Amino acid sequence: MTEGEELLAGGNASGRVVRIGDTVRKPWLPTSGRTVEYLQALRAKGIDVPEVHGRDDQGRLVLEHVPGQLAMDLGPLDPDLVRSVGRLLRSIHDASEGLEVPPDWPVLLPATDPDLVCHNDCAAWNLVIDGDRIVFIDWDGAGPSTRLWDLAYATISFGHLFPDADVALAADRVVAFLDGYGADAGLRARLPATLVRRAEAMHDLLLRSHRNGGEPWASMYVAGHGGHWRTTTDFIAANKDTWREACRRTTSPADR
Known part of the structure; x- marks a missing residue:
């Protein structure tokens, strides 16, 4: 160095x-x-x-260099902050509308019928918080995707849909995130099943890489990421009815 x-x-x-x-x-x-x-x-x-x-x-x-703290270092975020992150993701998606979506732009986990350029890794480990300023960093994985596929990954992260979570509190964070995003009925209806598929896709990538030696994912699999995404997929699938109900809920304007 x-x-x-x-x-x-x-x-x-x-x-x-x-x-x-x-x-x-x-x-x-x-x-x-x-x-x-x-x-x-x-x-x-x-x-x-x-x-x-x-x-x-x-x-x-x-x-x-964006100063501040990584959201992942703060633990599960409170619903008000989760709602703000949802609004930020919506603003990014809306601003991406109309941009060219090159079919030869490779992405790590391709979405079906991509129609929007997205960050593709909007997660707590890529969000910097500095007071009222929240900024997504690490855009190297950006490329063609869809609102739903990008939204699902972000919901997993900011809903904290991980095996250590309190399911009821995680559902409340899902409600806040979708309200912040302003998700319509169509996105809400398709999201619960997509949450499972998106977590499974991450696990499958790590497992394939472990088997064929593709780095850095092979090493990440051995280091515990594979097990994390296996148990995360199982947790999300086991509680899909809870996420489905959360997707139907919305906070009142006074709570926003």
Whole structure:
């Protein structure tokens, strides 16, 4: 590591990530050009995403360093904050409408009939909170998807639909997230089954990679991610009726 560089945690899929001053430097990937164009398009529409500062003399992608805490370090978020995250995701999806969806843009977990460019990893480990400012970081996995597929993954994370969760409290977070997003009846009806499929897809990726040696997912499987997504899938499936009921609920305007 060169002088002035601070190694940052994370970067499971994108390689070595460092901070230099108020910037973040990370490897330039084959998809980075399109990712940069997407970030710039979102910023042009008023979405608060990390500012792009081009490439450095080592060819690395240079981005704004967003100060604050990672949501994952705060545990399950309270419903008011979950509702705000839902509003943020909706604003990103709405701003993405009308952008080109290139069919040759590879993504890790493809959605059926992709029609929208999405972050694809909107989760607590990629959300920075700094007072009233909340910003999604780590856009390297962005690419073609659908509202439903992206929404399902975010709901799992911000609903905290994990085996250690209190099911009733998790359902309340699902309600808050969908209300913040402004999910319509169609999305709400399809979401419970999609939650199971989205968790299963993550487990299957890790398992396939473990069997064929595909990195970094093979190492992540052995390190416990495989077991986590297996038990998460089972937990979500076992409580699908609860999520279905949560998707039908909505908080009153006074509670929002």
